[in-house]
Amino acid sequence: QPFDLIIRNANVVTASDSFPCDIGVRDGRIATLALALELKSARHEIDAAGRTVTPGGIDSHVHLDQATGDGSIMADDFESGTRSAACGGSTTVIPFACQLKGQSLRAAVDDYQRRAYEKALIDFAIHLIITDPTEDVLYRELPELIAEGYTSFKIYMTYDALKLDDRQILETLSVARAEGAMVMLHAESSDCIAWLTERLLAAGHKAPRYHASSRPMLVEREATHRAIAMAELVDVPILIVHVSGREAMEQIRWAQSQGLKVYAETCPQYLFLTADSLGSDNSFDGAKCICSPPPRDAANQQVIWNGLENGLFEVFSSDHAPFRFDGPDGKKAHGEDVSFDKIANGIPGVETRMALLWSEGVRGGRITPQQFVALTSTNAAKIYGLYPRKGSIAIGADADLVIWDEGRAVHISNEMLHHNVDYTPYAGMQLSAWPAITLSRGEVVWDGEPRGAVGRGQFLPCDSPAPAQVRRRKTELPL
Ligand code: DUC
Ligand code: ZN
Ligand code: ZN
Ligand code: ZN
Numbered sequence: 074q075p076f077d078l079i080i081r082n083a084n085v086v087t088a089s090d091s092f093p094c095d096i097g098v099r100d101g102r103i104a105t106l107a108l109a110l111e112l113k114s115a116r117h118e119i120d121a122a123g124r125t126v127t128p129g130g131i132d133s134h135v136h137l138d139q140a141t142g143d144g145s146i147m148a149d150d151f152e153s154g155t156r157s158a159a160c161g162g163s164t165t166v167i168p169f170a171c172q173l174k175g176q177s178l179r180a181a182v183d184d185y186q187r188r189a190y191e192k193a194l195i196d197f198a199i200h201l202i203i204t205d206p207t208e209d210v211l212y213r214e215l216p217e218l219i220a221e222g223y224t225s226f227k228i229y230m231t232y233d234a235l236k237l238d239d240r241q242i243l244e245t246l247s248v249a250r251a252e253g254a255m256v257m258l259h260a261e262s263s264d265c266i267a268w269l270t271e272r273l274l275a276a277g278h279k280a281p282r283y284h285a286s287s288r289p290m291l292v293e294r295e296a297t298h299r300a301i302a303m304a305e306l307v308d309v310p311i312l313i314v315h316v317s318g319r320e321a322m323e324q325i326r327w328a329q330s331q332g333l334k335v336y337a338e339t340c341p342q343y344l345f346l347t348a349d350s351l352g353s354d355n356s357f358d359g360a361k362c363i364c365s366p367p368p369r370d371a372a373n374q375q376v377i378w379n380g381l382e383n384g385l386f387e388v389f390s391s392d393h394a395p396f397r398f399d400g401p402d403g404k405k406a407h408g409e410d411v412s413f414d415k416i417a418n419g420i421p422g423v424e425t426r427m428a429l430l431w432s433e434g435v436r437g438g439r440i441t442p443q444q445f446v447a448l449t450s451t452n453a454a455k456i457y458g459l460y461p462r463k464g465s466i467a468i469g470a471d472a473d474l475v476i477w478d479e480g481r482a483v484h485i486s487n488e489m490l491h492h493n494v495d496y497t498p499y500a501g502m503q504l505s506a507w508p509a510i511t512l513s514r515g516e517v518v519w520d521g522e523p524r525g526a527v528g529r530g531q532f533l534p535c536d537s538p539a540p541a542q543v544r545r546r547k548t549e550l551p552l
Contacts, residue, residue, distance in 0.1 A: 075115055076105070078515050079110060080098070080118075080476070081118060082121050082122040083125075083476070084121075087127075087465055087466050088443055088446045088451035095109065096474070098515040101471060102515070104468065124509065127446050128446055128450040128464055128466055128470075128473060129162065129164025130449045130450050130475070131450045132393070132423055132426060133453035133456075134315070134392045134393075135392070136169060137149055137150060138154075139171055143415075144406045145417035149492050149494070150493075151530075154166065154395070154492065156491050157423050157492040159525065160490070160511070160523050162475040164196065164463075164471075164511060165195060165196050165198070165463050168189075168199060168200070169185075170201055171202040172203055172210075173204065175205060176205065177210070192528060193530025193531075194518060194528075194529060196530050197530055198533040200225045201215075201225070201227070202227045202229070204235050204237070206241050211244060211245060215254075216251075219252045219253070222534020224536065225254060225456075225457050225538065226249070227256075227314065228257070230261060230300065243303055246311070247309070252537075252543070253538070253542050254538075255458075255538045255541045256304075256309065257311075259365075260296035260321065261293050261366060266287055266292055269286070269289075269292075270287045274414070279411075280352060280356070280413065281356075282348070282352040282353070284363050284365075284413040285368075290366075290373075293318075297324040305328070305331075309334075310335070310541050312338060313335065313338065314338045315340050315392050316339045316343070318343065318366075318376060319376045322337070329385070337388070338389070338390055339389060340390055341429050341499070342364055343369065344374055345374070345433075345499060351367065360398070360416050361404065363413065363417075363420070364420045388452055389448040393419075394418065394421070395492055397496075398496050421496075421498075422497075425490070425497060427475070428508065431506045432506045450464045450465075456538050456539075459535055460539070473513055476508070477509060478509035479505065479506045481507070482504075483503070484502075484503055485504060513530075
């Protein structure tokens with residue numbers, strides 16, 4: 074039986090290994106890995122001589138077409154967002170279905186499945202965001218949805234429209250424990266932020282750069298500590314998303330040293346931006362880099378690199394939250410004179426994530442190629458229940474692959490990107506690598522041009538993530 078595709082002379086890198094081989098693909102899956110694959114016939118061949126081939130990226134934290142409720146509109150939907158992801162070497166994204174307060178979880182899922190319908194160019198799973206944990210939501214809807222493949226959800230400790238109080242968090246964590254789901258936590262202390270914001274605004278400090286002053290590391294540290302304590306009490310694994318620097322990391326390091334299953338995610342903005350990116354004067358330009366938690370300083374960038382290298386972080390995702398700078402529904406939705414707390418929160422990055430980490434991390438000598446694969450793909454597949462279909466180069470896995478172009482100067486500009494945002498925070502950076510070809514289930518979706526039909530991406534129901542599986546718990550809950 075002929076292959077549909079053979080990739081010859083690849084230098085394959087997985088999360089554990091690196092080896093030369095040919096990859097035979099049939100029906101969208103990896104059918105054979107062999108040295109000098111004799112096979113005569115394949116409909117297509119790609120010569121990857123001299124090139125590294127990694128698993129396609131899994132960007133497990135992206136916001137696409139997500140309702141914001143504050144007059145801003147996300148610039149990327151499931152079409153432009155997944156196209157941009159593919160052009161940057163990702164083959165799976167996991168955006169969010171965000172429950173509105175008062176809305177059923179089912180209605181939220183249906184809403185986002187409609188938003189995704191026939192749009193995605195690459196495969197996607199969906200995380201839930203739980204904002205209204207009523208009894209019906211927690212004890213009827215959530216178990217049903219987890220059984221249907223929505224096995225991870227995010228909860229917020231800040232933002233009035235999204236946050237849960239500690240009692241609600243405990244209750245929600247205990248459902249995750251019972252049902253084997255993975256909980257992602259946005260850990261920032263709501264009241265501290267509100268108090269600081271009020272005082273900054275009273276003093277007339279309203280420019281974008283004060284966004285960073287309103288959310289110092291302390292507020293992230295405090296909430297991270299509290300989240301860990303609650304997860305320990307309930308005895309359930311959690312993942313702290315978008316960790317920005319030293320103080321939250323110290324809490325996570327402590328938890329991990331106690332044997333608690335506390336996983337952590339960080340993002341490119343904490344390696345490549347600082348609070349200075351929000352502006353050194355009162356100009357509005359800094360709004361481009363407003364995200365939460367805010368980027369810190371050069372010393373913290375180094376601490377984040379250390380955490381990627383030493384294994385504190387499991388996941389490197391983009392937290393792509395796309396808002397245009399100009400226009401009526403992006404960063405300027407309420408004008409340029411508006412205070413920092415009214416500016417849409419988030420920055421784009423789904424397309425630049427992989428190349429930034431390959432270029433500055435691997436080629437920069439900070440992490441190994443295997444660590445790169447673990448951080449950008451394999452670990453997320455395991456933590457969110459997509460492994461081994463996604464996240465590896467192995468027989469039977471989906472043929473989701475990146476063939477790298479290395480050693481070429483890549484000057485980042487927004488013009489080269491395919492998102493629907495009118496800027497990139499990384500403009501001007503000089504990289505030494507970019508994906509040459511991205512394959513999704515054996516189909517070329519990027520080879521210097523975006524390829525692949527709109528709507529070809531499939532929804533991926535997730536298994537109960539290995540670390541969250543019910544049978545692995547060590548203790549009974551105290552009653
Ligand atoms: N949290 C996110 O996860 N993304 C964008 C902004 C935020 O606060
Ligand atoms: Zn063909
Ligand atoms: Zn968040
Ligand atoms: Zn996010």
